[in-house]
Every structure is written in C-alpha cells, then in structure tokens.
Amino acid sequence: MTVSFTESEERQELRKAVQALASKYGREYFNAQARSGGKTTDLWLDIAKHGFLGVNVPEEYGGGSGGIGDIAAVCEELAAQGCPLLLMVVSPAICGTIIARYGTEEQKQRWLPGICDGTGTMAFAITEPDAGTNTHNITTTARKDGDGWILNGRKIWISGVDEAENVLVVSRTEDAKTGKLKPCLFVVPTNSPGFEANPIPMELISPEKQFQVFIDDVRLPADALVGDEDGGLMQLFAGLNPERIMAAAFNVGLGRYALDKAVAYAKERAVFKTPIGAHQAIAHPLAQAHIELEMAALMNQKAAALFDAGDEFAAGEAANMAKYAAAEAACHAVDAAIQTHGGNGASQEYGIASLLVATRVGRIAPVSREMILNFVAMHSLGLPKSY
Template sequence: MSTYTESDERLELRKAVRSLASAYGREYFTEKARSGEKTTELWLEIGKQGFLGTNLPEEYGGGGGGIGDTAAVCEELAAQGCPLLLMVVSPAICGTIIGRYGTEAQKQKWLPGICDGTGTMAFAITEPDAGTNTHKITTTGRKDGDEWVLNGRKVWISGIDEADHVLVVARVTDDGSGRVKPVLFVVPTDAPGFEAHPIPMEIVSPERQFQVFLDDVRLPADAVVGNEDGGLDQLFAGLNPERIMAASFSTGLARFALDKATAYVKEREVWGVPIGSHQGLAHPLAQSKIEIELARLMTQKAAALYDAGLDSEAGEAANMAKYAAAEAACDAADRAVQAHGGNGITQEYGVAGLLVAARAGRIAPVSREMILNYIGMHSLGLPKSY
C-alpha cells in the first residue's frame, strides 16, 4: 500500500514559508489593509528568501522548480492569514508566460524583478463587456511603423499600484470570424495614455482592484511577448497556472479559517465543557477538514500534470481543483463564523472578513458555473451550453 506525499524539498519549502509568514500573521495583514498601506515588507522578504520565483529558471533568479512549488508558497502564506493575490499574478501568470515564450532579452529584463519582488508585474485580460469570454475582448493593438499602439479598457486588474509593468492581452486583427487573436504586451504602468482607477471593495485586503484605460499607449516592438501569431496557446500557458494558484489561495484561506475555528471551540466552554465536544460544531469542522484535504490533493495533481508538460490533462485538473478549493474555502469560512457565535462577526476575532475573501474564489479568476460548463463539455462530452 502506498500513500501520496509531497517531496522532502516541497515539505521543507512549506515549512520555511510557514515560519516566515507566521512572523507577520493575520494581524499585520489586516492592519495594513485597514490603514490603506501595503504588505511591501512581507513581499520583499518572500522575494529575498527565494520564495517568489520558485517556478522560474535559476539563471534569472528563480528556484528552477515548478508551479507546484509556487502554489505551495501561496497556500502557506494564506494559511498564516496573509493571502497575497499578487502571488497568483506576478510569478505564476506573468512569470510563466515570459519564461516560456519571452525572448532572452525579455527574460533578462523582467524575470529577475519578478523573482525578487522589486519588479512586480500585473496581468490585464478581463474587460467590462467581455467578462469570461476572452474571444470578445475589444482592447486592440495596431502597428504604427516600428511601434505598437494600444487602445481599450480593462477591469478587475489586481495590484496596478504595486506593479511597474502590466502584461496586457489585446487583439490585433479581426478576420470577421469573431475569434480573438490574442497578443501579449508588457506595458509600463507609467506610460503616457495609461490610466488606472481603484474600484472600492468590501474585501479586507491591502491589494486593490482597478479599472484600466489605454488611450493610444505607444509601445516598442519588443513589448510583445511571444509570437504575435501564437494564438491562445500562449495565453493559456498562464491561465492554467492561474487556476492552480487560485486553488492554493483558497485552500490556504480555508486552512486558516479552520484553524481559527478549531482553536476557538477547544477553548470556549459552555455548561462546563468545550463547545467543540458537541457534534453540532465538531461535525461541520470535520467536514471542512475533509473538503480541504481533497481540494489540496487535486491542486497538487493539477500542478504535477502541468509541470510534466501535460497541458490538456492539467487544464481539466486545474479547473476541478479551483472549483473544489473555492467551495471548501466558502464552507470553512462560514463554519468558522458560526463556531465563534457572536464573536465571529467582530473585528477582534478576525473571521468575518474571510467570508468575502473566500466568496471571491467562486467568482474569480473563472466562475464555478464556467468550470461546470467546461467539465460538462470536455470531461463528460455533453453538448456545449453557451
């Protein structure tokens, strides 16, 4: 009989990240969020310790590992109360795409900063009228001599105020088929014609969301990452890691919520016994433990498939992992609030804020409904429903 375990190196990585993140903790994270400050010290420390670019090549400052390593870092940060969304965006999406499709000059220019945290890169694909349908994006790039000119609008773009550059998905031609021909452009966030406006959010996080406007933004030819005729393959090189990272983000949040709830029900006594001795509280928390571990296993499977170069199989597993992890996180956050009773909705105990954070996982980066569409069509062979 064999059991599934991660490698010793991965377990040591988790231990090291857990130790670093616990020195900061949830109180640090929420204090920064509520005061409008950034978690820059933590971000740069993660980079300094080599945890930001674990999936990127060593010659550019990375760890030479896979997306499974970066997902583990993301999960452990969240499990200590410090869920950093830019972990999903900068090293996992942007770093992966540049690492796979960028020129040597582009890798040397952008990957070291992504790895050490000094050159964080955002990612812009979502648009107000396209939503999940990337075939309908209207941000356009046109050639003008040796330059490119970008025009369009993006929404729900994370961390623009912390990024030096943003990797923008634009279409360059429309052959009348309605199919998008995506091209990836690295755009400086201080470029003339580039504007970003924050979106007020209920979520308690120092990382902000933005609407982005591109008005005749001029870029040099080498701003294009990959082949301008490369199509969707280049884009999905970053989107499968995004789903894997989102799953780890959710499982980390779920673990944090469950740990908080478990500690509370062990200590809180009513009628002379800890409330955790009652099945009405014990069973929901036990369910969450099961759901979290199942989601973690699927996430690790998805990462292993992706790191093995099995993109098709990884796509299915990544979607399943993201779905399972978001559901586990929502359940764990809700159960944590309920276990705390009235204390669960106070700032002092710090669990109510997890409700919104966990709920976002059912929506972004792809909704659970679109995942169900994907599984129905691609895994079960059902007719396309949209």
C-alpha cells in the first residue's frame, strides 16, 4: 500500500485556526484553572463551537468527517499553545472512533453528537490495579442479566471522569478464559448506581484529574454494549492505536511549547555581553530538541495516514514508534528548556518546570516505553517474545 503522509493544505489551515484559538487562552489560563481547582470548560466548548472537537467524527453525527490525523493536529496545536487537553485523546479520538466504527446507528445518534459539541464528553476505562500494562489480565466482568448486563470491576488512572457524562469501559464476558482476551465495551453513565470514582492525588498540575473507579453491580441495558461481545481485540485496538497517535501529538505539542519558550529566552537573555543563545552549550541542546520533535511529528503523521488508510498492523507499529519518539523528544525538550532558563526555569513565573511531570508521564502512559520496545523487538525485528 502506498500512503502519502505529508500534511495537506487543509490540515495546515486547521493547525493555524486551532493555534489562533488556543493562543487566546494560553498557558496562563491553563495553569490558573489547574491551581484553582477549576476546569477548562470554556476552552473545551470553544473548540467544539468551531468544529475542532469532532473533526474526526462523521459529518452526519455532528463531526467534520476527517481522520485521526486531523484530531491529532488539533491536540498537538492546543498543547503547543500551553493547553494540553488530555480528554482530547480520550473522548473524540478513542471513544468517538470506536463508536463510529462499531456502534449501532442508534448508538451513534445518541453519543457522537455530544462528543462533537462538548456536551457529552466520554471517558475511557481500561487500566486496572492488578493488570497494569497486561490488558489480558483485566478482571472487570460483564454478566448477562435478562435483557441487560451487570458489570463489576475496578479501574485506575481513568482521566476526566468528573467531566464526563459517560465512560466507555473495557470489560470481558463472564465465561471468557484468562489469557485469551475477548474485550467487550460498555458505555456506562457516570451517575449509574454502583459506579463510584475517587480522585487520585497527583503531582501533575492539570485541570483534568485522574480517578480510581469502582463498579459494583452496575446494571446496564442491552444497548450499552458497543459492538460484538465476542468481537475480540480488533474492536479494542480501533481505539488504542488512535490513543497512541494522540499521545504522540500531545507530547510533541508540549515539547514544542517548551522549546519555543526556551528559544525566545535564549535570544533575549544576555549574561556575557551576547545573548546566551549564541553559546553552543545552550544552542546545541535546543537544536537537538527541535530535530527530535520534528522526527517524532513526522512518524506520527505516518502513523495517522496508515490508520486512516485502514492498514491496521502498519499503523500499530508506526503509532507505537511515534508515541515512543514523542515522549522521549518532549522530555529532552523540557529538560533543555529548564537548563536554558537557569534558575528561572524552576519558577512559576516562567511556567516550564510544571512540564517536567507532564512530559515524564508520557514515557509511562498510555503504554510504557518498555512495552513499546518489546513490541518493536518482537513484531518489527522478529526477536523472540520476552514476556
């Protein structure tokens, strides 16, 4: 399959439009909301009003009929303006993609318009306390009960539950055998009896919170099930490959933000007569960060193009590589930016140090760098499986 992964003029215009909108809010707005316990609802609804939030969702359900590359571009440009919205990864990209691909017509009509206009934000719950990266070990179980289902389980590190109307929960049918995962996906309203979400105290400064979720005998109607209960991994990976692509975009955007701040500072700050950016000890790390971010962005464009073209395996390989490269590049960019600022890099005034945790998390979530290396070693290089 021949796939072009250079960006179209239309997507470049989309980037400019998102950049212009997000710049009206910026890092100061984002941090103020985070530190005060507020939310970025104003920005979220503004993105939706301009048609950016559901740009990847089919037009007949309120979206823009674009691809995952388009919503990734939106996510990246928001982060590059200092407003990294984690729910961009979750609601339109993961949940929107899965429902658009596997939902019934009635389900699409019910849930996709709210995802697009920002009034029906949907969270995604897959990670469990005793499973971690090993998705095959999830124990959240769905049991048939008459015409409906009863759901039980625990989830952890679930983003934005307090901002979501529903959560797309990854479960397994009661008779599924451990080690042979046949995931089933349920849309669970956050106000369901038996559904409880407790916030996890975080060092990360963000308006979007993380939660531990308890699901105790939550009763669901038959049409809460999205797709086939025996649909297998294909249904799940329809959301996980976009998740990796969006995570890469999120990290590239954060890296770009940090690098832009460092470059501007290096041009203005003078200690030994000339701006510090004239010294190679400052210039080279910044140049290296720029190169790494550009390479990660290019791999992510490839991953998005392959996904939108329907090449599932190649898209999965490229998405994992892009996520790995973007997380590494973002960490290096933030570190270089802090070093460029010297002591000022640790101050709230310059707003760089708060990115340390945000970018470091990118090496862990939504999939760890070690598991990506395992994937590449086994699937790309043909080495024996190590786990």
